[in-house]
Amino acid sequence: MIFSNLFHMKAYAGAVLKSNKYDEYVGRRKQMVQRQIRDRGISDPKVLDAMNATPRHLFVSEALADQAYQDFPLPIGEGQTISQPYIVAEMTQALNLGKEDRVLEIGTGCGYQTAILSQLVYKVYTIERIRSLFIGARKIFDELGIHNIVARCSDGSLGWQDEAPFDAIIVTAGAPVLPKALINQLSMGGRLVIPVGDQTVQSLKKIVRDEDGIHQSDLGACRFVKLVGEQGWKD
Numbered sequence: 001m002i003f004s005n006l007f008h009m010k011a012y013a014g015a016v017l018k019s020n021k022y023d024e025y026v027g028r029r030k031q032m033v034q035r036q037i038r039d040r041g042i043s044d045p046k047v048l049d050a051m052n053a054t055p056r057h058l059f060v061s062e063a064l065a066d067q068a069y070q071d072f073p074l075p076i077g078e079g080q081t082i083s084q085p086y087i088v089a090e091m092t093q094a095l096n097l098g099k100e101d102r103v104l105e106i107g108t109g110c111g112y113q114t115a116i117l118s119q120l121v122y123k124v125y126t127i128e129r130i131r132s133l134f135i136g137a138r139k140i141f142d143e144l145g146i147h148n149i150v151a152r153c154s155d156g157s158l159g160w161q162d163e164a165p166f167d168a169i170i171v172t173a174g175a176p177v178l179p180k181a182l183i184n185q186l187s188m189g190g191r192l193v194i195p196v197g198d199q200t201v202q203s204l205k206k207i208v209r210d211e212d213g214i215h216q217s218d219l220g221a222c223r224f225v226k227l228v229g230e231q232g233w234k235d
């Protein structure tokens with residue numbers, strides 16, 4: 001009886017990162033979380049814990065590792081950037097994640113945001129359109145022993161129809177308009193966080209889908225690299 005119950009239980013597979021070789025940065029990481037994230041109002045302990053546990057300096061080139069815990073975005077190659085730590089925390093908290101959630105991320109980049117998500121949910125699906133970034137991100141997921149991320153290289157502005165619906169969708173590149181495909185791939189109760197605007201400044205939108213329809217709120221101004229694709233900007 002007990003065994004059959006167990007068999008039907010949905011396992012929680014939030015990633016626990018391997019944590020041996022990055023200890024020299026523990027202090028800087030703690031300071032980043034305290035000053036840039038907690039002091040600015042991010043209070044979800046799960047988000048703070050994930051950011052404390054994630055070796056951000058391993059997601060940038062060695063030459064930039066010393067700047068990895070500072071209060072700004074950094075280049076990751078191919079004209080793209082790793083987001084400022086605060087924006088990662090703000091977007092993650094806004095997704096209201098539960099440990100059994102399946103999450104879609106558009107814009108893997110270096111994979112830092114993906115690694116944060118992987119510790120909070122059951123499974124992360126992530127899409128990156130630039131092959132070299134996709135390959136680099138997959139490599140670091142392996143190195144950190146993260147096994148609940150499924151990564152793909154394609155145009156994410158169309159979402160991932162075969163794996164939909166998702167409990168949460170996060171887009172880490174700026175879209176000219178809200179991509180319809182993504183809204184359609186939200187589950188009932190699903191949350192979408194996405195920057196929408198022109199190529200200089202966007203507003204961070206949160207969309208919630210429920211029985212009554214679609215509810216939209218505005219989380220403030222932000223600046224992302226552009227979402228390039230069928231429901232994004234032209235290349």
Ligand code: SAH
Binds near residue numbers: 114
């Ligand atoms: N979260 C990432 C942000 C990277 S910048 C990080 O912290 O590293 C945004 C990324 O979105 C870039 O890598 C860019 O190549 C990617 N991107 C832009 N348009 C895309 C699309 N249509 N599908 C998938 N990825 C896209």
